[in-house]
Amino acid sequence: MPELPEVETVARELRPHLIGRQITKATVYWPRSIACPSAEEFSKLVCGRRILNVARRGKYLLFPLADGWTLLIHLRMTGNLHVQPTEHPLNRHTRVILSLDDGYTLRFTDQRKFGRLWLTQTPEAIVGKLGPEPLDPSFTARDLATRLWGRRAPIKAVLLDQRCIAGLGNIYADEVLFAAGIDPRRPANSLTDTEVHRLHAAIRTILAEAIRAKGSTLRDYRPPTTGSGQFQAHLQVFRREGKPCPICGTPVQRVRLAQRSTFFCPHCQR
DNA sequence: ACCACAACCTGGCCGC
DNA sequence: TGCGGCCAGGTTGTGG
Numbered sequence: 108m109p110e111l112p113e114v115e116t117v118a119r120e121l122r123p124h125l126i127g128r129q130i131t132k133a134t135v136y137w138p139r140s141i142a143c144p145s146a147e148e149f150s151k152l153v154c155g156r157r158i159l160n161v162a163r164r165g166k167y168l169l170f171p172l173a174d175g176w177t178l179l180i181h182l183r184m185t186g187n188l189h190v191q192p193t194e195h196p197l198n199r200h201t202r203v204i205l206s207l208d209d210g211y212t213l214r215f216t217d218q219r220k221f222g223r224l225w226l227t228q229t230p231e232a233i234v235g236k237l238g239p240e241p242l243d244p245s246f247t248a249r250d251l252a253t254r255l256w257g258r259r260a261p262i263k264a265v266l267l268d269q270r271c272i273a274g275l276g277n278i279y280a281d282e283v284l285f286a287a288g289i290d291p292r293r294p295a296n297s298l299t300d301t302e303v304h305r306l307h308a309a310i311r312t313i314l315a316e317a318i319r320a321k322g323s324t325l326r327d328y329r330p331p332t333t334g335s336g337q338f339q340a341h342l343q344v345f346r347r348e349g350k351p352c353p354i355c356g357t358p359v360q361r362v363r364l365a366q367r368s369t370f371f372c373p374h375c376q377r
Numbered sequence: 378a379c380c381a382c383a384a385c386c387t388g389g390c391c392g393c
Numbered sequence: 394t395g396c397g398g399c400c401a402g403g404t405t406g407t408g409g
Contacts, residue, residue: 139385155401184403185386217386220385221404258378367402
């Protein structure tokens with residue numbers, strides 16, 4: 108599922124269930140879901156520690172634990188997290204279960220097994236490479252301009268680069284470029300000042316609206332608990348090839364860019 | 378610094 | 394019904 112709005116939604120929904128809980132047991136069904144340390148070390152180290160907070164940075168979830176440890180989770184394409192009672196039946200794609208001290212469990216499911224968990228004392232080593240949080244007030248249009256400067260790659264490819272800005276993925280990159288009226292194939296360094304300002308505004312507006320709608324729900328695979336997002340109803344171009352542009356009626360076009368399907372209006376996006 | 382491509386995985390869908 | 398090919402909201406590593 109997850110780009111910034113979806114990960115933010117997961118964090119918000121998990122927070123009240125997890126803050127203050129102690130982890131009593133870890134069960135790893137797919138050891139490679141644990142990126143670091145080994146699955147055995149992970150289980151040993153995570154047990155007995157209390158969850159102090161639930162936070163998000165880019166598309167990462169951060170769970171600061173007692174004693175300076177942090178649990179980090181990246182959902183990648185199909186990862187999901189649910190809080191369920193201990194006796195709740197196992198989902199077929201369950202990869203890791205953390206038992207809590209209140210009779211509930213935090214379950215990580217992941218059909219495609221791309222998602223990863225880390226247990227670390229230095230989370231900055233992982234999330235420190237990320238670009239700025241687009242919704243942070245300190246992220247300005249000037250900041251964006253600096254980051255685009257000197258980059259000749261297509262603007263869409265640069266928006267997907269997490270070191271440039273953290274949190275945009277394929278859906279929201281397309282939607283943001285549509286809202287800003289910018290052709291996704293344009294070299295990033297060819298954007299005018301006005302366009303960078305429009306892009307900056309679009310990034311913030313679209314992400315904020317998507318969070319308000321609790322993100323987008325696109326594929327049918329989506330276990331319950333996490334209330335389904337509603338932003339898919341607001342998508343203007345993403346996966347709408349051939350359908351009329353909501354502004355001018357021109358059929359939405361699809362191209363391959365940075366190895367990803369890219370949707371845009373050839374008339375409104377110049 | 379950039380691009381293309383493969384790899385990591387599972388499963389749905391489409392056409393034959 | 395079966396099979397091959399293509400697609401999927403992400404990231405990393407390789408080689409050119």
